[in-house]
Amino acid sequence: MSKMTLKTEGDTHVVVTRHFAAAPEAVYRAHTEPALIQKWLLGPDGWTMPVCINEARPGGKIRYEWTNGEGAGFYVTGEFLELVPFSRLVHVERMHMPDATPDNHVETTFAPDGTGTLMTMRMTLPDAATRAAMLSTGMEHGMEASYVRLETTLDASPALNH
Amino acid sequence: MPNLDAAFSALADPTRRAILARLALGETTVMELAEPFEMTQPAISRHLKVLEGAGLILRRVEGTKRPCRLAPAAVNEIDQWLAMLRQALSANYNRLDDVLAAMKTEE
Numbered sequence: 001m002s003k004m005t006l007k008t009e010g011d012t013h014v015v016v017t018r019h020f021a022a023a024p025e026a027v028y029r030a031h032t033e034p035a036l037i038q039k040w041l042l043g044p045d046g047w048t049m050p051v052c053i054n055e056a057r058p059g060g061k062i063r064y065e066w067t068n069g070e071g072a073g074f075y076v077t078g079e080f081l082e083l084v085p086f087s088r089l090v091h092v093e094r095m096h097m098p099d100a101t102p103d104n105h106v107e108t109t110f111a112p113d114g115t116g117t118l119m120t121m122r123m124t125l126p127d128a129a130t131r132a133a134m135l136s137t138g139m140e141h142g143m144e145a146s147y148v149r150l151e152t153t154l155d156a157s158p159a160l161n162h
Numbered sequence: 163m164p165n166l167d168a169a170f171s172a173l174a175d176p177t178r179r180a181i182l183a184r185l186a187l188g189e190t191t192v193m194e195l196a197e198p199f200e201m202t203q204p205a206i207s208r209h210l211k212v213l214e215g216a217g218l219i220l221r222r223v224e225g226t227k228r229p230c231r232l233a234p235a236a237v238n239e240i241d242q243w244l245a246m247l248r249q250a251l252s253a254n255y256n257r258l259d260d261v262l263a264a265m266k267t268e269e
Contacts, residue, residue, distance in 0.1 A: 003255075004248065004251060004252050004255055006244060006247065006248045006251060007244075008244065016251060018255050020255075020258065020259065020262055021259070021262065021263075022262035022263075022265070022266060026262050026265050026266070027258075027262065029265075030258055030261055030262060030265070036261055036265075039257065039260075039261045040254055040255075040257035040258040040260075040261050041254055042253075042254065042257065043250055043253070043254065044250065044253070045253075127187075128186060128187060130183075132182070132183035132186045133179070133180055133183040135244055135247055
């Protein structure tokens with residue numbers, strides 16, 4: 001069953017939609033309360049988020065740090081621009097790997113949908129190249145499991161570990 | 163058809179993925195590529211050779227320059243990136259389903 005959609009729009013947008021079987025208030029809280037965020041915003045199996053700062057107010061800071069427990073890790077920082085409980089979040093974020101990527105402007109809305117919620121996340125990148133680079137990063141994390149399997153055949157470039 | 167193993171290895175390197183992202187904007191010379199990556203031209207040329215061998219870029223001769231552009235196979239790769247991102251996000255949201263179910267139970 002595929003409940004999520006993810007597509008590019010124009011040259012600089014990525015739009016994700018997903019239905020949840022819970023009220024908008026619960027889905028909004030799961031996006032703004034650190035104790036809840038740390039349970040699901042994790043990426044591939046084996047990764048955890050030991051640091052989760054989410055100051056859910058305009059100007060509030062965001063900082064998520066992920067680790068695989070084996071020395072690999074990266075973090076995201078950001079700031080909230082606008083919050084409308086329990087229907088809309090607007091923030092900017094950037095990834096540090098360790099160099100910061102250009103800002104990703106993210107608008108997330110939570111709309112009643114039957115007895116549940118339709119979440120729509122609209123990301124805006126500064127340009128097409130940045131969007132392509134961001135998508136390639138997603139590929140990198142999606143491919144983690146394959147990397148473990150194929151690591152002996154891969155070029156163990158030191159650049160991958162920095 | 164590109165060699166899939168070669169394409170996989172070629173894309174395992176972040177610099178080579180960044181080069182493809184840059185080429186998504188249009189044809190580029192080695193000199194233009196070397197600048198934003200703070201790499202020497204020989205280093206960039208080695209990366210381009212790997213990408214070319216994997217069938218991800220095409221190069222032509224123009225005087226002493228050899229401008230490069232994305233091969234159709236690379237355009238497909240970028241679509242693949244979308245599929246991978248979709249997979250990673252789906253895993254997160256499936257976990258969120260469980261979190262939401264647990265919140266409901268606690269109410």
